[in-house]
Amino acid sequence: xxxxxxxxxxxxxxxxxxxxxxxxxxxxxxxxxxxxxxxxxxxxxxxxxxxxxxxxxxxxxxxxxxxxxxxxxxxxxxxxxxxxxxxxxxxxxxxxxxxxxxxxxxxxxxxxxxxxxxxxxxxxxxxxxxxxxxxxxxxxxxxxxxxxxxxxxxxxxxxxxxxxxxxxxxxxxxxxxxxxxxxxxxxxxxxxxxxxxxxxxxxxxxxxxxxxxxxxxxxxxxxxxxxxxxxxxxxxxxxxxxxxxxxxxxxxxxxxxxxxxxxxxxxxxxxxxxxxxxxxxxxxxxxxxxxxxxxxxxxxxxxxxxxxxxxxxxxxxxxxxxxxxxxxxxxxxxxxxxxxxxxxxxxxxxxxxx
Numbered sequence: 287x288x289x290x291x292x293x294x295x296x297x298x299x300x301x302x303x304x305x306x307x308x309x310x311x312x313x314x315x316x317x318x319x320x321x322x323x324x325x326x327x328x329x330x331x332x333x334x335x336x337x338x339x340x341x342x343x344x345x346x347x348x349x350x351x352x353x354x355x356x357x358x359x360x361x362x363x364x365x366x367x368x369x370x371x372x373x374x375x376x377x378x379x380x381x382x383x384x385x386x387x388x389x390x391x392x393x394x395x396x397x398x399x400x401x402x403x404x405x406x407x408x409x410x411x412x413x414x415x416x417x418x419x420x421x422x423x424x425x426x427x428x429x430x431x432x433x434x435x436x437x438x439x440x441x442x443x444x445x446x447x448x449x450x451x452x453x454x455x456x457x458x459x460x461x462x463x464x465x466x467x468x469x470x471x472x473x474x475x476x477x478x479x480x481x482x483x484x485x486x487x488x489x490x491x492x493x494x495x496x497x498x499x500x501x502x503x504x505x506x507x508x509x510x511x512x513x514x515x516x517x518x519x520x521x522x523x524x525x526x527x528x529x530x531x532x533x534x535x536x537x538x539x540x541x542x543x544x545x546x547x548x549x550x551x552x553x554x555x556x557x558x559x560x561x562x563x564x565x566x567x568x569x570x571x572x573x574x575x576x577x578x579x580x581x582x583x584x585x586x587x588x589x590x591x592x593x594x595x596x597x598x599x600x601x602x603x604x605x606x607x608x609x610x611x612x613x614x615x616x617x618x619x620x621x622x623x624x625x626x627x628x629x630x631x632x633x634x635x636x637x638x639x640x
Contacts, residue, residue: 421451455485
C-alpha cells in the first residue's frame with residue numbers, strides 16, 4: 287500500500303494524524319502511541335507497521351542523544367518506505383546533530399519534495415543550505431516557506447539575507463519589504479533593508495531607511511554618519527554637510543566625519559573650508575589616504591583659483607603620500623595621471639565621485 291500521508295499527498299489521510307506528527311512532543315510517550323495508532327488505522331497495520339515502529343524507535347534514540355544509531359534506523363525506514371516524509375525530516379535533524387550538513391540537506395530536500403506544502407520542511411532545508419553557504423538555494427527555500435506562511439518573519443528575513451549574500455539585492459529588497467510589513471518597528475529589518483538598497487546603489491532609498499532608523503535611535507552617531515554618506519552618494523551634499531556638522535560638533539576628533547565633511551565642502555565649492563577639514567582629518571589619522579587624496583584635490587582647486595604653483599606642488603605632494611599609504615586604492619589610475627601631468631588639471635575633481 288502506498289503511504290500517501292507519509293508521502294506527497296498529506297491531506298488524503300486527514301489533518302488529525304498529520305498534526306499529531308508535526309506537533310509531536312518528544313518528551314511524552316503517549317503521543318508516540320497516538321501517532322502509531324493513527325498510522326495503523328490508515329494503513330491497516332500492514333507491511334508499513336515495521337517502518338512506523340522503526341521510525342518511533344529512532345525518535346526515542348534521538349531523545350536519548352543517540353543520533354548515530356538513529357541515523358542507521360531512519361535510513362532503513364526510508365529504504366523500506368521511500369515516501370515517509372517524517373522519517374526524512376528526522377533524518378536531516380539527526381545528521382545536523384552529528385554535524386553532517388551535506389546529508390542533512392539531502393534529507394530535508396527529499397522531505398520538501400514529498401510534502402511541498404509543509405512550511406517546516408522548507409525552513410529546515412533553507413537553514414541547512416545557509417549553514418553550508420549555499421545562499422541562492424537557501425534563499426529559494428526560505429522564499430517558498432514565506433509563500434506558505436506570509437506572516438512568518440523568520441522566513442522573510444532568511445530569504446532577504448540569503449538573496450543578499452547571493453548578490454541578488456532586488457529579490458532581497460522584496461523580502462525585506464515583506465518583513466517590514468510584518469514588523470515595521472524592527473531595527474533588524476530596517477538595517478537589512480538599507481543593506482539591500484546600498485547593494486543596489488539606490489542611495490536615495492537607503493537614506494530614507496536610515497532616517498527611519500534614526501527616529502528610533504536619534505543619538506546614534508554611526509547612524510547619522512551612515513545617513514550623511516547615503517546623502518553624499520546621492521549627491522545631496524547640503525543635506526550631508528548638515529549631518530556631518532552635527533557629528534563633528536559632538537565628536538570633534540571624528541576623523542572620518544571630518545574627511546567626509548571636506549568632501550562635501552569641495553562639492554559645494556568651498557575649497558578653503560574643505561582644506562581645513564581635510565587637514566584636521568590627517569592630523570588625527572596620519573594613515574587616512576582618502577583624506578590625503580581629498581586634501582590634494584582641494585590644493586589643486588586652490589592652484590587653479592589663484593595661479594599659485596605652491597598649491598600645485600602641495601597637491602602633488604599629498605597625492606603621492608596617499609599612494610604611498612595605499613598603492614592599491616580605487617581610482618589609482620586617475621590619481622597617477624594627475625601626478626604625471628604635473629600641471630593644473632582642467633577639472634581636478636573629475637573622477638573623484640564614488
